[in-house]
Amino acid sequence: MSLPSGPRRGWRRLLAPEVVQTSAMDCGPAALKCVLEGFHVPVSYGRLREACQTDVDGTSIDTLEDVAARLGLEAEQVLLPVDHLLLPDTQSLPAIVVVRLPNGNTHFVVVWRRHGPLVQVMDPATGRRWLSQQQFLRELYAHVMELDGLTWRGWATAPEFTRAVHTQLVRLGLESSGAQALIDSALADPGWRRMAELDAATRMMHDLLRGGAFQRGREAGQVLQSLLELLRQAPDPVELIPPIYWSARPLAHSDDRVAVRGAVLIRIQGLKREARLHDGEPPAQLGVELEAALKEPPEQPARQLWRLLRDEGRLALWPLLAGLVCVALFTALEVLLLRSVFELSRMLPLPRHRLGALSVLVLLSLGLLCLELPVSYRLRRLGRELEGRLRIAFLRKLPYLGDRYFQSRLSSDMAHRSHDIHRLRLLPDLADRAVRVVLELGVTTAGILLLAPEGATLLLALCAAMLLLPLGVGPLLVQADMRVRTHNGALARMYLDSLLGLMPLRAHGAERSMRREHEGLLVKWMAAGLRLHGWVTLAEGLCTLVGFSLAAWLLARHLGTVQETGTALLLAYWLLNLSLLGRELTQLALEYPAQRNATLRLLEPLGAPPSPDAKQPSVAGPLESHPGECRGVGVELREMSICLGGQPVLRELNLTLAAGDHVAVVGPSGAGKSSLAGVLLGFHAPSAGAVRVEGQPLEGARIEWLRQHTAWVDPAVHLWNRSLLDNILYGASERDTSNHEAALRQADLLGILEALPRGLQTPLGEGGALLSGGEGQRVRFGRATYRPQARLVVMDEPFRGLDREHRRELLSRARQLWSEATLVCITHDVGETRSFPRVLVVDAGRIVEDGTPAELDRPGTLYRKLLEAEHAAREELWGGPEWRKIRLERSRGQPASRRQAS
Numbered sequence: 001m002s003l004p005s006g007p008r009r010g011w012r013r014l015l016a017p018e019v020v021q022t023s024a025m026d027c028g029p030a031a032l033k034c035v036l037e038g039f040h041v042p043v044s045y046g047r048l049r050e051a052c053q054t055d056v057d058g059t060s061i062d063t064l065e066d067v068a069a070r071l072g073l074e075a076e077q078v079l080l081p082v083d084h085l086l087l088p089d090t091q092s093l094p095a096i097v098v099v100r101l102p103n104g105n106t107h108f109v110v111v112w113r114r115h116g117p118l119v120q121v122m123d124p125a126t127g128r129r130w131l132s133q134q135q136f137l138r139e140l141y142a143h144v145m146e147l148d149g150l151t152w153r154g155w156a157t158a159p160e161f162t163r164a165v166h167t168q169l170v171r172l173g174l175e176s177s178g179a180q181a182l183i184d185s186a187l188a189d190p191g192w193r194r195m196a197e198l199d200a201a202t203r204m205m206h207d208l209l210r211g212g213a214f215q216r217g218r219e220a221g222q223v224l225q226s227l228l229e230l231l232r233q234a235p236d237p238v239e240l241i242p243p244i245y246w247s248a249r250p251l252a253h254s255d256d257r258v259a260v261r262g263a264v265l266i267r268i269q270g271l272k273r274e275a276r277l278h279d280g281e282p283p284a285q286l287g288v289e290l291e292a293a294l295k296e297p298p299e300q301p302a303r304q305l306w307r308l309l310r311d312e313g314r315l316a317l318w319p320l321l322a323g324l325v326c327v328a329l330f331t332a333l334e335v336l337l338l339r340s341v342f343e344l345s346r347m348l349p350l351p352r353h354r355l356g357a358l359s360v361l362v363l364l365s366l367g368l369l370c371l372e373l374p375v376s377y378r379l380r381r382l383g384r385e386l387e388g389r390l391r392i393a394f395l396r397k398l399p400y401l402g403d404r405y406f407q408s409r410l411s412s413d414m415a416h417r418s419h420d421i422h423r424l425r426l427l428p429d430l431a432d433r434a435v436r437v438v439l440e441l442g443v444t445t446a447g448i449l450l451l452a453p454e455g456a457t458l459l460l461a462l463c464a465a466m467l468l469l470p471l472g473v474g475p476l477l478v479q480a481d482m483r484v485r486t487h488n489g490a491l492a493r494m495y496l497d498s499l500l501g502l503m504p505l506r507a508h509g510a511e512r513s514m515r516r517e518h519e520g521l522l523v524k525w526m527a528a529g530l531r532l533h534g535w536v537t538l539a540e541g542l543c544t545l546v547g548f549s550l551a552a553w554l555l556a557r558h559l560g561t562v563q564e565t566g567t568a569l570l571l572a573y574w575l576l577n578l579s580l581l582g583r584e585l586t587q588l589a590l591e592y593p594a595q596r597n598a599t600l601r602l603l604e605p606l607g608a609p610p611s612p613d614a615k616q617p618s619v620a621g622p623l624e625s626h627p628g629e630c631r632g633v634g635v636e637l638r639e640m641s642i643c644l645g646g647q648p649v650l651r652e653l654n655l656t657l658a659a660g661d662h663v664a665v666v667g668p669s670g671a672g673k674s675s676l677a678g679v680l681l682g683f684h685a686p687s688a689g690a691v692r693v694e695g696q697p698l699e700g701a702r703i704e705w706l707r708q709h710t711a712w713v714d715p716a717v718h719l720w721n722r723s724l725l726d727n728i729l730y731g732a733s734e735r736d737t738s739n740h741e742a743a744l745r746q747a748d749l750l751g752i753l754e755a756l757p758r759g760l761q762t763p764l765g766e767g768g769a770l771l772s773g774g775e776g777q778r779v780r781f782g783r784a785t786y787r788p789q790a791r792l793v794v795m796d797e798p799f800r801g802l803d804r805e806h807r808r809e810l811l812s813r814a815r816q817l818w819s820e821a822t823l824v825c826i827t828h829d830v831g832e833t834r835s836f837p838r839v840l841v842v843d844a845g846r847i848v849e850d851g852t853p854a855e856l857d858r859p860g861t862l863y864r865k866l867l868e869a870e871h872a873a874r875e876e877l878w879g880g881p882e883w884r885k886i887r888l889e890r891s892r893g894q895p896a897s898r899r900q901a902s
Contacts, residue, residue, distance in 0.1 A: 011039065011040060012038060012039055012094070012270070013037075013038050013039075013040070014113075015112075015120070015128070016034055016038050016094070016110055016112035016113075016120060016122040016128060017033075017034050017037040017038055017122070018034070018122060018127045018128050018483060019031075019033045019034045019037075019045060019122070019124060020124060020125075020126070020127055020483050020486035020487070021124040021125060021486075026049055026124065027107055027108040027109075027124040027125065028060075028063075028064050028108055029045060029048035029049045030045065030108075030124035031064070031096045031108045031109065031110050031122075031124055032048060032064065032067065032068060032071070032096075033045045033048055034110045034122050034124075035068070035073065035094060035096065035110060035268055036071060036073070038094065038110075038112065039073070039270060039271055041071075041072065041271070043071070046604060061077060061096075061098060061108075061264060061266065062077065064096060064108070064266060065077040065266050068096075068266060068268070069272075072271055072272055073268055073270075073271060073272070074268065074269035074270055074271065074272050075266050075267070075268055075269075076266070076267050076269070077264070077265070077266050077267075078092075078265060078266075078267055079143060079145070079260065079262040079263070079264055080092060080262050080263050080265065081164075081199070081203075081247040081261075081262045081263070082137055082140050082142060082262060082263045083137065083168070083203060083206075084161075084164040084262075085097070085111070085137070085140070085263050085265065086114055086119065086133055086136075086137070087164050087167055087168075088167075089160065089163035089164045089166075089167050090160055090163075090164050091160075091267075091269075092111075092265065092267050093111055093112065093113060093114060094110060094111060094112045094113070094268045095110070095111050095265040095266060095267045095268060096108055096109075096110055096111075096265060096266040096268070097109055097110075097111050097140065097263060097264070097265040097266075098140075098141045098143070098263070098264045098265070099139045099140055099141055100139060100140070100141040106141050107123075107124075107125065108124065109121050109122065109123045109124070110122040110123075110124075111136075111265075114133075115130075117132055117133060118130050118131065118132060118133075119131050119132070119133055119136045121136060125524065126483070126524050126527065126528065127480075127483040127528065127531075140263045141263070141264065142261055142262065142263065143261070143262065143263070143264045144259055144260070144261045145259070145260050146251065146257055146258070146259060146260070147248075147257070147258055147260050148256060148257060148258075149191065149192040149248075149250075149255075149256050149257065149258045150192065150256075152192055152196075152248050152258050152260055153191070153192035153195060156192070156195045156196070156199070156248070157187055157195070162183055162187075165183060165198065165199055165202060166179050166180060166183060168202045168203070168206065169182060169183075169202055169224075171206070172202070172205055172206065172209065172216060172220045172221070172224065173215075173216030173217035173218070173220050173221065174217075174220070174221050174224075178221060182198060182224075182228075183198070186198045192248065192258065193237070193250075194232075196246065196247070196248040196249065196258070197228065197231045197232075197237055197241075198228065199246075199247055199248070200237075200241045200245045200246045200247070200249070201224060201227045201228055201231065201241060201245075202224070203245045203247075204227075204241050204242075204245045205220060205223065205224055205227070207245075208223075227240070227241075237249075237250075238250070246259075246261065247260065247261055247262055248260050248261075249261075320375065320378050320379070320382070323371055323374065323375045323378075324375055324379075324432060324435055324436075325435065325439065326371060327368065327371055327372055327375055327436075328435055328436040328439040328440065329439055329443065330364075330368050330371075331368075331436065331440065375432075379428040379429060379432050380425075380428070380429075382428045383424070383425040383426065383427060383428045383429065384425060386424050386425070386427060386428070387421055387422060387424045387425045390421055390424055390602060390606075391421055393606055394418070394421070394602070394605065394606065397605055397606050398605075401605060405605075414605075415492065415496075416485075416488060416492045417601045417602055417604075417605070420598045420601065420602060421602060423595060423598045423599075424595075424598070424599060424602070426595065427595055427599070430588065430591055430592065430595055433584070433588060434588055437581055437584050437585055437588065440577075440581060441463065441466065441467075441578070441581050441585075444574050444577055444578060444581070445459060445463050445578070447570075447574055448554075448571060448574050448575065448578075451558075451567055451570065451571045451574075452554065452557075452558045452571055454557070454558070454561065455554045455557055455558060458550060458553060458554045458557070459554060461550060462546075462547065462550040462551065462554065462575075462578055463578070465543075465546045465547065465550065465582070466543065466547060466578060466579070466581060466582030466585060467585065469539060469542055469543050469546065469582065469586070470539065470543070470582070470585040470586045470588070470589035471589070473535060473538070473539040473586075473589060476535050477532070477535055477536070477539075477589060477590055477592075480528065480531055480532040480535055481532055483528045483531075483532075484525065484528045484529050484532055485598070485601065487521065487524055487525035487528050488525065490521050490525075491518075491521055491522065491525055494514075494517070494518045494521060498514060498518075536586075536590050539586045539589065539590075540583055540586050540587075543579070543582040543583055543585075543586045544579060544582075544583060546582075547578060547579030547582045547583075548576075548579050551575035551576060551578060551579055554575060555568075555571060555572055555575055558571055631659055631660065631791065631820055631821075632658075632659035632660040632661065632791050632792065632820060632821045632822035632823075633659055633693055633694055633706070633709070633791045633792050633822050634656075634657065634658055634659045634693070634694055634695070634822075635655070635656075635657040635680065635691075635692070635693055635792075635822065636655070636656050636657075636691070636692040636693075636695075637653045637654060637655040637656075637679075637689065637690075637691055637692075638654060638689055638690050638692070639652050639653075639654060639688065639689035639690070640652070640653045640654075640679070640686045640688070640689035640690060640691055641653070641686065641687050641688040641689055642672075642675055642678075642679060642684050642686060642687055643687040644675070644684070648687075648845060649672050649675045649845055650672050650675050650676060650679070650845045650846075651844075651845040651846050652688075652689070652846070653676075653689070653846070653847055654847075655840070655847060655850075657822055657824070658822075659791075659822055660820050660821065660822060661822055661823070661837075661838060662815060662822075662823040662825075662836055662837060662838070663823070663824050663825070663836065663838045663839070663840060664825050664826075664827060664832075664833035664836040664838070664839045664840070665824060665825065665826045665827075665839075665840045665842060666826075666827060666828070666830050666833055666839065666840070666841055666842070666863070666866060667841055667842035667843050667862075667866075668843060668866075669828075671842045671843045671844060671845070672842050672844075672845040672846075673796070673826045673842050674796055674826065675845075676824075676826075676842065677714070677794050677796045677824065677826055679691060680710075680792065680794055680824060681707065681710065681712060681794060682698060682703035682706065682707060685699075693706055706792060709789075709790055709791040709792060710787075710790055710791070710792045710793070710794060711784040711785075711787040711790035711792075711793045711794070711818065711821075712784065712793075712794050712795075713777075713780055713781050713784045713793075713794075713795045713796070713798040713814075714780070714794070714795070714796040714797070714798070715773075715776075715777065715780075715796075715797060715800055716796075717780045717783070718767065719764055719767055719768035719771075719776055719779060719780070720764070720766075721763055721764065721765055721766040721767075722763060722764070723758075723760060723761045723762060723763055723764070724749075724752075724753070724756060724759075724760050724761070724762055724764060724779065725740070725760040725761065727764055727768075727779055727783065728740075728743060728744075728749075728779065728782045728783050728786065729783075729786065730783060731783065731786075731787075732783075732786035732787065740760070743782050743785045743786055744782065746782070746785045746813055746817065747778045747779070747781045747782030747785055747810070748778055748806070748809075748810065749778055749779065749782050752771075752775050752778065752779075764779070772801065773800065773801030774799075774800075774801035774802040774806075776801070777798065777799055777800060777801055777802065778799075778802075778810075780798075781798060781799070781810060781814070785817060788817060788818075790818060790821050791821050791822065792821060792822050792823075792824075793814070793818045793821050793822070793823040793824070794824050795814065795823070795824070795825040795826065795827075796826040797826065797827060797828065798810075798811070798814070798825065798827075799811065804829075807829065807832065808832060811825070811832060811835075812835075815835075829870075830863070830866045830867050830870050831867065831870060831871075833853060834853045834857075836853065837852060838850070838851070838852060839851065839852070839853055839856055839863065841856065841861075841862050841863050841866075843862060848862055849861060849862055849863055
């Protein structure tokens with residue numbers, strides 16, 4: 001598959017495409033998509049977001065510059081004085097710029113064009129914005145960095161900087177020659193101070209000029225000359241000009257170093273030449289995710305819906321379309337039949353003839369009704385079938401979407417898409433109305449031409465206006481409606497997070513912060529909705545104004561030439577009907593974006609590539625298992641690295657686990673221990689190197705096979721809001737669910753069972769909310785014990801929330817249960833690892849120590865330091881006299897001895 005090519009590729013659009021982020025971390029990918037599609041390079045936003053979750057860091061401007069260059073853009077990161085950004089001399093637009101949000105956080109926006117006093121900005125948080133230059137410059141984030149003074153002077157002598165200073169001087173009213181003389185004088189000095197002083201003085205003069213301190217022209221030039229003289233004589237120039245006006249000012253501790261202040265941006269100069277010439281192929285040296293983002297074809301919701309409908313058979317659709325056309329044409333001609341009723345007495349003088357004519361009209365009306373009923377029934381049935389087929393396709397697709405797909409998308413956004421499926425039921429009705437309006441417009445136009453051929457030019461102009469006005473405003477309505485829907489998804493996230501985190505919010509008193517964040521999203525949603533309705537009102541108003549004006553003009557011309565009243569009344573009705581049809585088209589133009597965007601958001605998961613887990617391996621490996629087999633699996637990591645969000649979390653790991661090995665993994669928090677577990681479970685694909693199980697690469701169907709033979713105990717394992725029995729049996733095969741008592745006894749759940757009001761049938765609440773942390777861990781362990789034949793056991797902090805003796809006992813039971821399996825236990829209880837035959841010590845994403853506990857427990861090793869830190873925390877911190885110790889047992893508190901507290 002190749003990239004779409006064409007003569008427009010590389011041209012910059014007049015308006016920046018609107019791309020609204022779905023979470024606060026997505027402004028980088030949204031800005032990149034906006035810039036690429038602004039140059040007619042289609043790219044998948046979803047795949048860009050996935051890439052920023054794994055291969056690249058979408059929050060780093062350095063990474064965005066690199067990705068933009070790899071995607072074929074002529075991109076350069078620069079630091080410019082804030083007031084130079086919008087000057088034509090610097091040629092800085094379009095650009096991805098860093099701005100400061102009201103809450104103090106930084107944010108990426110796209111500055112697309114300057115239109116006179118206004119700046120066109122595409123803000124991923126809200127959409128397209130039109131700001132005054134001063135308003136936009138106030139939002140910019142001013143970055144300060146240290147540079148060598150001569151390095152800054154070398155940059156300041158470049159034509160780009162000197163032209164910008166020259167323009168600023170001319171705007172003060174100086175002659176061009178006088179401005180150039182000031183610049184030449186500053187450049188004549190070998191140091192950096194004179195140029196910095198001229199730049200700072202010019203910037204301050206503009207603020208004084210806006211404040212009315214002096215007049216443009218000669219007076220401004222005299223004040224500037226006096227200020228420059230004072231600066232040359234002053235021992236500390238910063239005392240005369242405040243620091244905010246300096247783009248480069250001296251540091252207090254060094255005369256050779258300067259603090260450079262300016263806006264951080266990625267300047268886009270268009271597409272690279274090779275990208276223009278070879279627009280059928282993606283740029284070279286792309287990662288897998290970025291290449292997929294470029295290769296994914298643009299979304300075409302209408303074509304995908306047609307594929308869904310083709311399953312019904314084309315023969316069933318053609319009669320429906322023919323009936324729809326007949327109904328629409330007959331409805332448009334009804335006015336002629338009604339008009340003929342008024343002429344019956346003159347045209348048919350005999351009563352029986354009139355009765356016959358009326359009978360014909362009644363029969364035609366009954367025929368229309370008989371045709372209308374099946375068409376309407378079939379349209380509504382088609383809507384239900386379309387919705388049903390999409391629901392079935394959506395549910396069939398879900399199991400084939402990998403973890404990476406869901407990790408890069410908000411749960412609330414996915415729920416909002418699923419909820420919107422019912423909107424597809426209205427699509428056939430929308431198509432029905434569109435066909436009827438267009439056919440009625442054509443029939444009405446033909447009738448007017450027959451009645452008033454002399455006004456053909458005006459009539460064609462009226463028809464063109466009625467058709468083109470809704471079509472012209474359509475793209476704007478599409479973007480505005482998509483912005484509203486994206487904000488709806490973000491608001492749904494607030495509701496979901498508020499419900500899930502209700503207890504922590506109340507415990508930490510964060511209601512006001514949550515309310516403030518929700519209010520910010522609500523204001524953006526409201527502004528987007530008002531903008532959408534503003535465009536709709538403008539379109540309807542223009543359509544009505546143009547339609548009635550041209551209709552009145554055409555009717556006046558006709559009455560000036562024809563005196564027949566009956567014809568004039570019919571012509572007036574048809575002309576006014578044209579305006580009403582135009583308004584109906586405008587209403588359809590409003591409803592179409594809503595349906596299109598809803599359909600697009602629903603079809604996006606259907607077009608996503610399936611997870612590699614769902615694909616069959618090309619080469620069969622030794623992955624077969626047999627009932628009763630309980631041997632472990634061999635695992636091998638070779639130079640394996642993992643990157644998440646562009647940041648390396650595991651670096652060049654080399655590890656071999658023989659079948660049946662029991663290995664403990666320890667290390668400081670954030671060292672990469674849980675990421676290593678994620679690799680063994682197939683959650684993270686290697687960014688470099690390889691992972692092999694039983695000598696075969698861990699990919700495709702092998703991941704699925706390994707998961708079926710893996711027992712996983714982790715606080716992240718979800719507990720469902722179902723009964724205790726259902727939670728324990730979740731994921732177990734039928735042959736492993738016979739002996740409940742043994743599993744309950746193994747996980748020490750009999751005590752919990754006695755306290756539950758309904759025993760095994762007691763619901764545990766969402767996420768195990770009705771259990772304590774330790775009880776939830778025992779339920780998770782009980783679920784894992786239903787896989788006694790597991791060949792790989794991954795335990796990550798398996799018994800967190802339990803006391804030390806309880807943890808030691810359950811760990812011993814787990815090792816006995818899976819004595820022949822390959823077991824990896826990640827823990828912060830370093831002392832408990834002494835019972836393992838092998839220990840891995842992980843630090844900073846690397847395995848720094850590997851051996852038996854006796855080999856590692858020697859002076860200078862990280863393992864010894866972890867043991868000593870654990871002992872000090874237990875004996876000196878928790879055993880100190882400053883703590884009062886209380887033991888809770890059976891909901892009662894009592895003083896605890898030192899041994900019990902430890």
